[in-house]
Amino acid sequence: xxxxxxxxxxxxxxxxxxxxxxxxxxxxxxxxxxxxxxxxxxxxxxxxxxxxxxxxxxxxxxxxxxxxxxxxxxxxxxxxxxxxxxxxxxxxxxxxxxxxxxxxxxxxxxxxxxxxxxxxxxxxxxxxxxxxxxxxxxxxxxxxxxxxxxxxxxxxxxxxxxxxxxxxxxxxxxxxxxx
Amino acid sequence: xxxxxxxxxxxxxxxxxxxxxxxxxxxxxxxxxxxxxxxxxxxxxxxxxxxxxxxxxxxxxxxxxxxxxxxxxxxxxxxxxxxxxxxxxxxxxxxxxxxxxxxxxxxxxxxxxxxxxxxxxxxxxxxxxxxxxxxxxxxxxxxxxxxxxxxxxxxxxxxxxxxxxxxxxxxxxxxxxxxxxxx
Numbered sequence: 001x002x003x004x005x006x007x008x009x010x011x012x013x014x015x016x017x018x019x020x021x022x023x024x025x026x027x028x029x030x031x032x033x034x035x036x037x038x039x040x041x042x043x044x045x046x047x048x049x050x051x052x053x054x055x056x057x058x059x060x061x062x063x064x065x066x067x068x069x070x071x072x073x074x075x076x077x078x079x080x081x082x083x084x085x086x087x088x089x090x091x092x093x094x095x096x097x098x099x100x101x102x103x104x105x106x107x108x109x110x111x112x113x114x115x116x117x118x119x120x121x122x123x124x125x126x127x128x129x130x131x132x133x134x135x136x137x138x139x140x141x142x143x144x145x146x147x148x149x150x151x152x153x154x155x156x157x158x159x160x161x162x163x164x165x166x167x168x169x170x171x172x173x174x175x176x177x178x179x
Numbered sequence: 180x181x182x183x184x185x186x187x188x189x190x191x192x193x194x195x196x197x198x199x200x201x202x203x204x205x206x207x208x209x210x211x212x213x214x215x216x217x218x219x220x221x222x223x224x225x226x227x228x229x230x231x232x233x234x235x236x237x238x239x240x241x242x243x244x245x246x247x248x249x250x251x252x253x254x255x256x257x258x259x260x261x262x263x264x265x266x267x268x269x270x271x272x273x274x275x276x277x278x279x280x281x282x283x284x285x286x287x288x289x290x291x292x293x294x295x296x297x298x299x300x301x302x303x304x305x306x307x308x309x310x311x312x313x314x315x316x317x318x319x320x321x322x323x324x325x326x327x328x329x330x331x332x333x334x335x336x337x338x339x340x341x342x343x344x345x346x347x348x349x350x351x352x353x354x355x356x357x358x359x360x361x362x
Contacts, residue, residue, distance in 0.1 A: 017191055025198040032202065036210055039217045046220040053231045060238045067245045073292065074248050074256060080293070080348065081255040084325040085318045091326055092314040099307050108334065115328040 103133040117164040118142065123156050130159055138163050258323045263298070263347045271320060275313040277303040277338060294351045297327070301342045303335070310341060323348040 014022075098118065102108055106129065110121035118138075124130040127149060139145050142163035149157045249256065265281045273279060279302045304310050317324050330343040 015187060015191075018194065021191065021195055021198070025202070028202055029198075029205075032205055032210060036213060039210075039213045043213070043217050043220055046217075046224040050220075050224055050227050053227050057231055057234055060234055064238055064241050067241045071241075071245055071248055074245075074252055076292075077255055077259050077350075078252050081252075081258070081323050084323055084348065088314050088318055088324075088326055091330075092311050095307065095314075095330070096311060108332075110334065111332045113328055113330040113332075 101134070101137050103129070105129055106134055116166075117162070119163070120161040121159070122161075123152055123158050125156050127157060130157070135161065141165075255323070258321055259293075259348065259350045261321050262349065263296070263322050265298070267321070272313060272316060275304070275309045275316065277305060292351050293348055295346050295348045298345045298347060299342070300345055301340070303338045303340055305338060307332075307339070317345075 095113065098111065098113070102120075102122075106122055106124045108120060108122040110119075112119040120134075124134070130147070130149075135145060135147060138161060143166040144164045146162045148160045152158045269279050269281060279300070282299045304313075314326060317326060325346045325348070327344040327346050331341065333340045
């Protein structure tokens, strides 16, 4: 027996409203998850990059320390070398001055340049020439001057002049220990 | 008054609420804290990379300075690194002397990163000028050499016999500070 003249419409759990709702939320949740994974990946990349930066920075620091040590060492080398070069130049000037100091009439046979003194051996026509032309300038340079004479075969006088500087700062000084 | 809501709409409302709660919970408990963390990490990363770039610039500056100082002092560096060679020295400075004899003294002094050893020199020169030229040449030689006192000059006929000590300075190869790594 029929109660209705129309055919019944088929009923489904997924009605149009539910389909719409599910589509909307599926898209929403999908977007949320995509955003979450994007953040996860980016976060991981940043942490990883920061670790790389920390390692590179540590390497750079070591490199900088090494280079700074090298710069300091080269500066030290340069300082020592310059002191040695200066000392050699001063030595040259001292020897030049010494030979310029000796007058034409006096002939030197030996000269000993010491750290704090000078010993000269030579021959002079007479004591006066020695005293005025050699001893006087030597006295102005050295603190203590001693002279001794003995006669030579040709009637001239052989002399030994010993001169000392009392000061600690003598002609040379130890180059390296001056630091 | 009776509100007539179909069961279907009640279900619909329930699903809606459930999903909404899930979305809100997920957003507030997971997504927003992660976003904050991301933002902090990004700021920190930018700060670190800015600082790293500054450090790289500083590294380049120091490297430039080192290269400059190395170029300026190339002769001194090479001279300190060179091992003293008696034959080579005699060959280089023979012109200043009529005869030149070197004998290396046994004592070797170690001073920090440097070693120094003494060389005894006996020679014959025709005039003091040769000795002055020698002193000038010593400063340009392949080694760092200091001419030391005492210096003796003795007349021998037309020639002058001279004897003196030279101190040769060199880098102590095993010292840590002397290791030249960069380039």
